[in-house]
Amino acid sequence: MSPETRPKLAVYKFSSCDGCQLAILSLEDELLSLVGEVEIAYFLEARSQTLEGPYDVTLVEGSVSTAEDIERIHKVREQSKYLITIGACATAGGIQALRNWADVGEFVRAVYATPAYINTLEQSTPISAHVAVDFELNGCPINKYQILEVLTALLVGRAPHLPRHSVCLECKRRGTSCVMVLGGIPCLGPLTQAGCGALCPAYNRGCYGCFGPMESPNPDSFAGFLLKNGTPRAELIRMLRGFTGYAEVFRSAGDKLAKTSP
Amino acid sequence: MAGEMAKGEKTVKIEYLTRVEGEGGIYVRAEGGELRDVKLNIFEPPRFFEAFLRGRHFQEVPDITARICGICPVAYQMSSVHALEAALGVRPGPEIRMLRRLLYCAEWIESHALHIYLLNAPDFLGYESAVAMAADHPQEVERGLRLKKIGNGLLDLLGGRATHPVSVCVGGFYKVPRRKELEKLREDFLWGLEAAQETVTWVSGLTFPEFTPEYEFVSVSHPTEYPMNERRIISSVGLNIDPVEYEQIFLEEHVAHSTALHSVRADRGSSYFVGPLARLNLNFDKLLPRAQAAARSCGVSWPCHNPFMSIVARAVELVHAFEEALGIIDAYREPAASRAEIQVHAGEGCAATEAPRGLLYHRYRINDQGLVEAAKIVPPTSQNMRRMEDDLRQLLPGVLNQPDAEIARVSENLVRSYDPCISCSTHFLKLRFDRGR
Numbered sequence: 001m002s003p004e005t006r007p008k009l010a011v012y013k014f015s016s017c018d019g020c021q022l023a024i025l026s027l028e029d030e031l032l033s034l035v036g037e038v039e040i041a042y043f044l045e046a047r048s049q050t051l052e053g054p055y056d057v058t059l060v061e062g063s064v065s066t067a068e069d070i071e072r073i074h075k076v077r078e079q080s081k082y083l084i085t086i087g088a089c090a091t092a093g094g095i096q097a098l099r100n101w102a103d104v105g106e107f108v109r110a111v112y113a114t115p116a117y118i119n120t121l122e123q124s125t126p127i128s129a130h131v132a133v134d135f136e137l138n139g140c141p142i143n144k145y146q147i148l149e150v151l152t153a154l155l156v157g158r159a160p161h162l163p164r165h166s167v168c169l170e171c172k173r174r175g176t177s178c179v180m181v182l183g184g185i186p187c188l189g190p191l192t193q194a195g196c197g198a199l200c201p202a203y204n205r206g207c208y209g210c211f212g213p214m215e216s217p218n219p220d221s222f223a224g225f226l227l228k229n230g231t232p233r234a235e236l237i238r239m240l241r242g243f244t245g246y247a248e249v250f251r252s253a254g255d256k257l258a259k260t261s262p
Numbered sequence: 263m264a265g266e267m268a269k270g271e272k273t274v275k276i277e278y279l280t281r282v283e284g285e286g287g288i289y290v291r292a293e294g295g296e297l298r299d300v301k302l303n304i305f306e307p308p309r310f311f312e313a314f315l316r317g318r319h320f321q322e323v324p325d326i327t328a329r330i331c332g333i334c335p336v337a338y339q340m341s342s343v344h345a346l347e348a349a350l351g352v353r354p355g356p357e358i359r360m361l362r363r364l365l366y367c368a369e370w371i372e373s374h375a376l377h378i379y380l381l382n383a384p385d386f387l388g389y390e391s392a393v394a395m396a397a398d399h400p401q402e403v404e405r406g407l408r409l410k411k412i413g414n415g416l417l418d419l420l421g422g423r424a425t426h427p428v429s430v431c432v433g434g435f436y437k438v439p440r441r442k443e444l445e446k447l448r449e450d451f452l453w454g455l456e457a458a459q460e461t462v463t464w465v466s467g468l469t470f471p472e473f474t475p476e477y478e479f480v481s482v483s484h485p486t487e488y489p490m491n492e493r494r495i496i497s498s499v500g501l502n503i504d505p506v507e508y509e510q511i512f513l514e515e516h517v518a519h520s521t522a523l524h525s526v527r528a529d530r531g532s533s534y535f536v537g538p539l540a541r542l543n544l545n546f547d548k549l550l551p552r553a554q555a556a557a558r559s560c561g562v563s564w565p566c567h568n569p570f571m572s573i574v575a576r577a578v579e580l581v582h583a584f585e586e587a588l589g590i591i592d593a594y595r596e597p598a599a600s601r602a603e604i605q606v607h608a609g610e611g612c613a614a615t616e617a618p619r620g621l622l623y624h625r626y627r628i629n630d631q632g633l634v635e636a637a638k639i640v641p642p643t644s645q646n647m648r649r650m651e652d653d654l655r656q657l658l659p660g661v662l663n664q665p666d667a668e669i670a671r672v673s674e675n676l677v678r679s680y681d682p683c684i685s686c687s688t689h690f691l692k693l694r695f696d697r698g699r
Contacts, residue, residue: 014307015306015307015309016332017329017330017331017332017335018331018332018333018683019329019331019332019333019335019425019426020332021332022332022333022425023425025376025380026410026414026424026425028407028408028410028411028414029407029411031393031407032393032396032403032404032407035393040393045381046380046391046392046393047390047391047392047393047394048384048390048391048674049390049391049394065307065309066307069307094309094329095309095314095326095329096309096310096314098310098314099310099313099314102313102314104310106313107310107313107314108308108310110310110312110313110316111308111310111312111313112308112516112521112523113514113515113516114516114518117516117517117518117521118308118521120307120308124309140329140426141332141423141425141426143423196423197422199422199423199428200422200428200436202422202437203422203428203429203436203437204436204437204600205428205431205436208325210426235319238318238319238322242322243329
């Protein structure tokens with residue numbers, strides 16, 4: 001594709017760890033051909049030069065947690081034809097959304113000597129709570145093939161093919177024995193969207209839900225099964241309130257358990 | 263960057279510091295040709311890890327602290343497991359210890375290759391990005407990408423994925439690799455060892471500004487190994503302490519212009535320097551033979567006080583990481599148990615390990631249920647924050663008569679040499695320069 005007609009790609013960061021935008025730089029084999037197909041117009045971690053919008057595709061990492069973030073995400077939306085969130089922070093509020101169940105003022109006092117210097121919102125929220133989002137990539141972190149798939153799909157003008165089924169199916173495909181049924185290890189796999197390759201069960205541990213809820217989860221049945229089999233309620237609530245804990249399905253399931261706490 | 267005239271003062275704003283992890287800015291004010299003020303402005307929204315870790319189970323901690331940084335998650339996992347093992351009185355066996363070093367080697371390789379080739383080298387060769395540099399230096403950029411990929415490949419094997427690996431736990435690993443899986447990587451690592459030595463030759467041939475401040479270098483130190491996971495903390499002015507003394511010796515200060523805390527020496531309030539240059543200067547004799555030979559023959563005299571030459575120290579460490587990884591792969595025996603048994607009890611423990619960017623200190627107190635009651639985390643970038651400001655204060659008077667673009671370029675190059683991870687220390691770096699007239 002000639003340089004003049006390449007679509008312009010922008011990458012923006014909000015409150016996050018940088019791990020999802022790093023997935024772009026981790027396309028070691030594809031990076032140089034990728035820049036032949038799209039023009040990286042705005043990507044502060046990768047290049048010093050920035051090009052003015054509007055942008056054809058904008059990838060947004062991170063959650064909204066300050067008043068300035070709210071202003072900034074609206075400006076980013078105005079500049080973007082397609083806005084795609086990348087990762088658990090942008091899509092579900094991230095691990096920093098644990099503040100949403102706490103008193104953020106107390107958090108500030110616990111971490112900083114001079115709380116008056118700190119400006120922060122009471123909640124850490126996903127990008128979709130503020131502006132329209134065209135597509136969401138789940139994962140903490142996303143993996144680089146999700147980026148490649150979504151960009152390829154946009155370039156050729158088709159819908160991205162990304163799984164919405166549960167991690168359980170990936171375990172079956174991979175030939176991993178069920179850690180919950182055979183090992184008695186609590187595992188969020190039945191509620192969690194595939195895409196990681198069912199890593200945790202393959203490493204002898206339960207899934208911790210970092211790809212967020214799958215398309216048709218049944219959290220009540222899941223919670224009932226675990227409680228009946230001896231998982232303490234407090235542990236189950238902690239499991240649900242993890243890296244994607246503020247995603248609707250996990251949030252309401254965790255809140256329901258907390259409310260019915262004996 | 264923009265310039266404007268107002269009230270007889272010239273203001274220069276450089277909006278973003280680029281090619282660093284996270285976002286932030288530098289504020290510089292000069293009046294009548296004299297430097298008045300330098301601040302590293304960090305507005306990265308705080309994420310409050312130390313607050314929300316309270317009430318979490320100790321075994322969740324390495325998974326959670328990994329999310330502080332997408333570039334060096336292993337460092338956060340390592341400092342947390344060592345600190346929690348100190349609290350619980352757990353001592354994993356020698357095989358686990360070596361696997362942890364191997365995992366750390368993988369992260370150093372990935373992180374150092376990223377910084378050398380994609381973030382820092384373009385500064386010295388006059389490019390705005392590695393992609394632009396690739397047009398004229400394709401071999402180097404391809405070498406850097408392959409080096410990085412090899413580091414990521416080892417992280418994938420040991421941890422399931424390179425960013426936020428899932429295998430690390432308090433006591434050891436959820437799963438350890440098979441010997442034959444590691445052996446498959448051997449050929450890549452032999453190539454990497456050669457490529458890392460070529461990297462030393464390449465970066466030591468770059469042109470560096472003359473700039474050699476007096477520093478207190480601080481790093482972890484071990485009697486027989488190049489520092490990664492343990493044991494004491496030493497400095498170039500004679501400090502030699504156990505990590506339990508860390509919080510008496512080093513103090514975190516909260517300043518208005520930064521959501522990243524600034525670490526200083528508690529007794530005299532002075533800044534200090536952590537990272538590859540500090541490690542190499544303090545532990546030269548612990549480098550493995552190939553790394554030491556590369557360091558000796560590259561034309562740099564050690565100890566080196568030029569922060570711009572951190573890129574050379576990083577390249578020497580790249581050689582060391584490949585050399586050490588190969589040794590561990592060759593000697594690897596699968597341990598009988600992947601992790602040590604843990605008897606849960608209340609306790610408190612701390613640890614310092616060497617993240618790619620420098621010393622990373624963690625301390626935890628847990629209750630008899632194994633739940634965290636208190637957590638303290640001091641990332642390397644917080645420890646370098648005051649030092650970077652001091653450097654700018656020393657460097658800028660010599661370049662104030664230069665055009666604004668040159669001042670900005672040199673300032674950014676200096677800060678980037680520290681490989682700051684602003685996400686770790688919190689983020690949002692805008693560079694502002696007020697030039698009084």
